[in-house]
Amino acid sequence: MSSTRAEIFEKVRAKYIGLLTSILWKLTGDRELFTEAMQYALLGIWQHLGKLNSKKAHVYIYRIALSANSTAWRNRIGRDGQLSSNQSGFEKSPEDKLDRDEIAILVRREICRLPTKQAKAIVMRYLEQQDYQAIAGKISCTEASARSHVSKALATLKSRLTALT
């Protein structure tokens, strides 16, 4: 590894660690998942240093965070996000008993399965509490498109949540 690459990594790390921590904590809400997602995010930064040393770095940071979050969740729950039931006794699925915390876990889990742009938009809008103008700027689309991404993401989440509860 060249020292230049190490220096760039340190610079990017210092600049975005706060943002990454905030996004990943809100997306995971769980220290074990968070730790794992953070590891994958750092690996993502390392692998995409070139893009993160450009003007569009903030866009890639969100992509890296969402990808890292998805990988961490997938490691925990499996690719399709479901645990199986069996036939013999009545097996209570993970969705059988839903309290407020469990619903939040389901929502977080479903966010990581949204299409990339919708996931970015929903994270920026609700988890980072940004306005649509800022979201549009960051994901390079019109304000109307940003609203559309958020709206579609909400509809998808509602639909999936309804199916699960």
Add this chain to the structure above:
Amino acid sequence: MKSEKIEEILKNIGNNDVPADVHKIAEDVSNDFSKTSTQPGHIVLGDYIMKSRFTKLAVAAAVIIIAVVLSINFWDKSIPTASATQILQDAINAVSDLWSVHMKARMRTLPRDNFSNIGLNYDFVEIEMWKRINADRQVQWRVEKPGRVLLMDGQKTIMFIRPNYGVLEERPLPLGCFDSWSGRLLNVHDLLDNELQNAKNNPDREIYLWHEEVEGRDKLMLEVEAMTYLSEDDYLRNKFIQDSNHVKVYQFDAKTKLLEGLQVYVHTTDEDVLIFEVTDIEYNMEIDDSNFALDFPEDMIWHRKPEILPDNERYEKMTPKEATETFFQACAEENWEEVLKFWTASGIDDRLKAYLGGLEIISLGEPFQSEGYSRLGWFVPYEIRLKSGEVKQHNLAIRKDNPTNRFVVDGGL
């Protein structure tokens, strides 16, 4: 909770400030990564992730414990209260380098039933559990009771219900899957960490910690109460550990701080019933490879997800009672093709055919639901006369939370 509240849930998630210990975890992970990735000569990032997945919990848990303020009552005044968190931290540190665990326990359950199924009047059934990190750094584990085995060999997860029923997932699932409550005990880190998190999130929850001498050895005992949200008259109340009000009593060796035991007592109006007890724990021992492999009989029947039927709509329209009647009537007529429409398996086992074939429906009661079960699931009271002459009264569990939107039998036979 209504799905309309999704925006509110998202806002609440967004309003979550990052706790101080999480910032510390981020900093530690980040520094660790930075040091690893900037080592000259060899950069093994994939390896870093692999290693960290097995060691990170110790770091995270230790950080958490420092930050946690517990409501702890000390019964033994010889231990200063201020050292309570330190004792718990020591317990987590003591298991931070584990690469294998072997646990024996006993539980009031049915040998073939769900792993977390309990009955206050049931006899004790032996449970044995193994977990290890193998030479390829894969986690492997096995949870077993006489009629049921749950195995994750690092690649796939299998639940084997003796003699010949199996559920196969071609991926590693976490401990606790298939409702294997006791399996979670193998994750000693998580076990302790979860208790601490629960204590932190529920300030009113009581935790007691005290010294006790057991067989001449000094022990630390940690007692934690857990409450169910199910009402007293709910059908599933006290049928699963998590659906009961219970107390967990952890036992640590005072010197090594290793977890050495756990007892679970279910509270009833009259008494506390011992429902689960760890009888032996070994750490870092060699576990034979054969423990992480299973042999199956030739007449194996595998779990299969329900598929859309050509006349699926007819079954979708059925009420819980109609579905139950159709199922039992098919059994009565020994129409196994019809029975299979309600059965999520590759076939109907001959033993089941012999048991249910030719039955007579005596009566069906009014279906009811439980807060502890699927919202698309019902229990239908039934009374049937089996071909053997035996009369059986029970509640058939059926549910339609599957893509076919028709009822399938989930238990209660």
